[in-house]
Amino acid sequence: MNTENVVAMDYGKPQILNTYKIGILDFYSKLKILNEDKQYRIEDIEKAIQRGDIRASQKDLAAFLNDVINEISLAVNINHYNVRFTGGGSVVLKDIITNNLPKQCSILENPLYTNVNGALEVSKQIWNGENNG
Numbered sequence: 797m798n799t800e801n802v803v804a805m806d807y808g809k810p811q812i813l814n815t816y817k818i819g820i821l822d823f824y825s826k827l828k829i830l831n832e833d834k835q836y837r838i839e840d841i842e843k844a845i846q847r848g849d850i851r852a853s854q855k856d857l858a859a860f861l862n863d864v865i866n867e868i869s870l871a872v873n874i875n876h877y878n879v880r881f882t883g884g885g886s887v888v889l890k891d892i893i894t895n896n897l898p899k900q901c902s903i904l905e906n907p908l909y910t911n912v913n914g915a916l917e918v919s920k921q922i923w924n925g926e927n928n929g
Contacts, residue, residue, distance in 0.1 A: 798822065800864055800885075804872045818867045820885035823860040827852060842888075858892050874901055882910040 798819040804812035824841040831850055844850040864885075865874060872879070879901040881893055886907045893903055904910045 800868060802868050802872055804877050812871050814868070814871050816864075816867045818864055820883075820888055822863075823852075823857075823885075823888075826860075852888075854892065857889055858896060861889050861892050861896075874898060880904045882907045884908060 798817065798821040800816045800818055802812060802814045802816065803810050821838065824838055827841050827845070827850055828836050828838055831844075834844075834849075836844055836850075841850065845852050875898055877900070879897075880903070881889070881901070882904045884907075886893065886903045890903055893901055906913070
């Protein structure tokens with residue numbers, strides 16, 4: 797949650813595999829500082845947003861997503877790839893991703909579980925490969 801993992805595929809083959817040190821916790825850290833008088837812990841920020849105790853405007857979310865895109869843009873131009881967002885940050889940024897980014901950008905189904913589901917699929921492939929060979 798404090799990183800962005802990027803895989804850029806070209807004809808089914810990964811061309812770029814990078815991890816960037818920016819994630820939704822960076823956004824929450826900024827909100828924590830802006831609301832330091834309330835003495836929130838970083839893990840309480842998301843709940844405070846959901847309750848309406850902290851306001852995270854669409855403008856703030858768009859600015860953060862822009863920070864993420866700027867960070868990854870040296871390796872990936874989102875205009876040249878189909879980009880799939882996943883993880884908790886994508887849930888928070890869903891409206892910005894779907895309304896402000898190019899149409900080839902979207903959020904994967906069940907974004908909170910895609911890493912786990914992907915690891916399960918890889919494990920199945922490895923397990924089946926070992927049993928067949």
